Amino acid sequence: MDFLRPASWEEALAAKAAHPTAVPIAGGTDVMVEINFDHRRPEYLLDLNRVGELAAWEVGQDTVRLGASVPYSAIMEHLRAELPGLALASHTVASPQIRNRGGVGGNLGTASPAGDAHPALLAAGAEVEAVSVRGTRMIPVDAFYTGVKRNALAPDELIRAVHVKKADGPQQYSKVGTRNAMVIAVCAFGIALHPETRTVRTGIGSAAPTPVRAKEAEEFLNAALEEGGFWENGRIITPSVAKRFAQLVAGACNPIDDVRGTAAYRRHAVGIMARRTLGWTWEQYRGTRRTLEGAA
Numbered sequence: 637m638d639f640l641r642p643a644s645w646e647e648a649l650a651a652k653a654a655h656p657t658a659v660p661i662a663g664g665t666d667v668m669v670e671i672n673f674d675h676r677r678p679e680y681l682l683d684l685n686r687v688g689e690l691a692a693w694e695v696g697q698d699t700v701r702l703g704a705s706v707p708y709s710a711i712m713e714h715l716r717a718e719l720p721g722l723a724l725a726s727h728t729v730a731s732p733q734i735r736n737r738g739g740v741g742g743n744l745g746t747a748s749p750a751g752d753a754h755p756a757l758l759a760a761g762a763e764v765e766a767v768s769v770r771g772t773r774m775i776p777v778d779a780f781y782t783g784v785k786r787n788a789l790a791p792d793e794l795i796r797a798v799h800v801k802k803a804d805g806p807q808q809y810s811k812v813g814t815r816n817a818m819v820i821a822v823c824a825f826g827i828a829l830h831p832e833t834r835t836v837r838t839g840i841g842s843a844a845p846t847p848v849r850a851k852e853a854e855e856f857l858n859a860a861l862e863e864g865g866f867w868e869n870g871r872i873i874t875p876s877v878a879k880r881f882a883q884l885v886a887g888a889c890n891p892i893d894d895v896r897g898t899a900a901y902r903r904h905a906v907g908i909m910a911r912r913t914l915g916w917t918w919e920q921y922r923g924t925r926r927t928l929e930g931a932a
C-alpha cells in the first residue's frame with residue numbers, strides 16, 4: 637500500500653486525478669477500522685492531514701463553510717449558535733477521542749445511513765463542495781446519498797467543504813442507541829424550523845438505505861402551520877397535527893431488521909422522535925417570540 641502525502645489542496649487534487657482509486661484519509665476513524673479488519677486493502681491511501689485549509693471554517697452571511705476535516709469537537713465548541721442541529725448530532729458521535737479526529741467530510745465519504753451528521757445536514761439544508769482537477773460542483777446534500785454507503789462523488793473528486801445554512805430558528809437532533817456513548821444509531825431524527833421561509837425540514841438516520849428527508853411530512857406540516865397562522869400567532873401545535881406529522885415521518889422510513897433493531901421498532905421510534913423534537917423546537921420558537929414581544 638502506497639501512502640500519498642500531498643502538502644497542498646492542489647497536490648491532493650492532482651494525486652486523486654492520477655490515482656482515482658486512492659482512498660482519502662482524514663481523521664481515519666472509518667478508514668483505519670476497515671483496513672485493520674481487512675475489509676479494504678487500497679493500493680493507495682491519500683492522506684489529507686497536511687492540507688490545513690480542510691480543517692478551517694468560515695461563518696458567512698447565510699451559510700457556514702465547513703472544511704471537510706473540521707472535527708466534531710470544533711463544531712461543538714465553536715459553531716453551536718450557527719449550527720445547533722449539527723452540534724447536537726456531533727455530541728452523540730462516539731467518544732471525545734473520536735470526536736477530536738472524525739469530521740463531517742469523513743461521515744459524508746462513508747455515507748453510512750447511520751452517520752450522525754446526515755439528518756442534521758438534511759434538516760438544516762446543506763451543499764457538498766466536490767472538487768477535482770476538472771472543476772468544482774455543489775451537490776445538494778439530498779442528492780449526495782446514492783445508496784447504502786454510496787455517494788455522488790466521482791472517482792477523481794474530493795470533498796473540500798460542506799456549506800450548511802446558518803440556523804434561523806430552533807433545531808434538534810435525537811438518536812436511539814443501546815447506551816448513551818460510543819453507540820451507532822439504531823435510528824435518528826433531525827429537525828430544523830426555518831421561520832424565515834416558514835418551513836420545517838427533517839432528516840432521518842439509520843431507518844432507510846440512505847439518510848432521507850420525510851418530505852410528505854414536511855409538506856403536511858408546512859401547510860398546517862401556514863393555514864392555522866401558527867408562525868404569527870405562536871400557538872401550541874394541535875396534537876392531531878403533531879400526531880399526523882409523526883405518522884408521516886414514520887411512513888417515510890424504509891428500515892430493515894438487523895442486530896441493532898427491528899424495522900418495526902425503528903419506524904415506531906422515528907415517529908416518537910419526530911413528535912418530541914417538533915414539540916421541543918416549537919416550544920423554543922414560542923419562547924423566542926415571547927422574548928421578542930416582551931422587548932418590543
Ligand SMILES: Cc1cc2nc3c(=O)[nH]c(=O)nc-3n(C[C@H](O)[C@H](O)[C@H](O)COP(=O)(O)OP(=O)(O)OC[C@H]3O[C@@H](n4cnc5c(N)ncnc54)[C@H](O)[C@@H]3O)c2cc1C
Nearest residue numbers: 660662663664665666667730738739742743745751752795
Ligand atoms: C469507535 C468508533 C465509534 C464511532 N461512532 C460513531 C457515531 O456514533 N456516529 C457516527 O456518525 N460515526 C461514528 N463512527 C464513524 C466515524 O467516526 C465517522 O464516520 C467520522 O465522521 C469519520 O470521519 P473521519 O475524518 O475519521 O473519516 P475517515 O475515516 O478519514 O474517512 C471516512 C471516509 O470518507 C472518505 N473521505 C474522508 N475525507 C474525504 C474528503 N475530503 N473527500 C472525499 N472523501 C473523503 C474516506 O476515503 C473514507 O471513505 C465511529 C467510529 C469509531 C471508530
